Amino acid sequence: MATQAITTAGTPRRRRRFTGGVGSDGLAGWLFAAPAIIGFAAFFVWPALRGAYFSFTEYSLLGQPDWVGFANYERLIGDSVFWNALGVTVYYVVLNIGFQTVLALAVAVLLHRLTQSIVVRGIMLVPYMIANVIAALVWFYMFDYQIGVVNEFISWVGLDRLAFFGDSALAIPTIAFINVWRHLGYTALLIFAGLQMIPKDVYEAGALDGAGELRMFRSITLPLLRPVLAMVLVVTVTGAFQVFDTVAVTTSGGPVNATRVINFYIYDVAFTRGEFGYGSALAMALFVLLAVFTYIQLRATRANQSDLG
Template sequence: MDRVSQRSAWLRNIIIIPWLLPGVVVALLWMWMLDNRLGIVNAFLNSIGIPSQPFLGSVDQVIPSIALINIWRYAGYTSILLFAGLKTIPQQLYDAASIDGADGVRQFWNITLPLLRPVLAFVLITHIIGSFQIFDTIAVTSGGGPVRASQVLYWYIYEFAFVRFNMGYATAIATVLFVALVGVTLIQMRFFRANNADLADFS
């Protein structure tokens, strides 16, 4: 049992490493890996018969590429949060459900998902807010290009504030973004009932 726990701890330590790395380091790493001439990703694609892809240099592929980079970076963090949420669910509930004849699917929908709802709400809210705050990855990998294809809202605010020096317009956009994120957060918390846990219903 101790060996299993040690292996689990080592696995958690490994998958959390991308989240602990600075965003600039992650962006540089993937910029080199996705290089259309020397990148290891294209080298692998060529080895299986797929031609090299432009990835960060393509109008159609730059946003999906940046999205995958950030998914890779935060996957471990999300997994740790979900793992911690799962550990708070009492094993007795699953044992009782098994005695009552509930299979794994029914246990997931009737026990795991309801009791994991506060964690899921937290993960969803933080990730949606984080998706509007992507800046370092774009600044390092694409610089808002090609042809402004990766000019997300944060980059738009940055350009107006520090390139065009139009602080008033940039501040207005930032304020609207703040209000929108607060509204989205409140709606999600109400929809998921994030402040209420279902564990009391099982006691």
């Protein structure tokens, strides 16, 4: 028995061969991901490449694209309407993201510190579940100068009615308010998810050191929440720069050019005037602008670093 045990122990073991190893798992993964990859390539990558090509051409749907080189980009540099649209868009983004981020952070902290009810979270998401066009139309009629419930209330308290969409000074802030109302709950829940990743013992240690709520928010919550806030800012800023539907169904770029954001200008050039080459150049300029903004945000916020040890 001892000899047999020694012999068995000394015999080298054969390596098992797994027929369903890494190769099979990798193939299965690619098969599951294939529909998404094909959809991304067909509806994002290919149109983007075609758009980049058309930006160097003079093209309409009625003819063949004619190569013009950088003529569209030279026209873009001297296009005062484009620069006005860019300025209007930046103004909208500052208003929208500024109020939305601050309010969403406050709501998320309140949810985290006071209640974590699933019902409350569901209620917060209700505005986000409404289509942008529907939300814009509802607020458009609520803000109507003649019959809008908001102006009726303003008149009832003895103040002058306001042309929310007809006044060039109020139009962009009104549109920003509508989109803040719609996206506030979604953004707050993203931040709320980040708050839940912060260990509770950090707050307990702060409380033992005598730190109040405001001090813990400034010294604990904000530093540890920085990567999540960076991600939220990238997503919201990118989305805000692409605002279109709210403008299209309320002001159509007016009054004059007060709400002609860059996406609406691209639509007007390409689909109203039929200048697809120049419209593609405008779209490529927006793409480069967003890429630069995203890079600056990620570098400035150090999104790839965490203060959690």
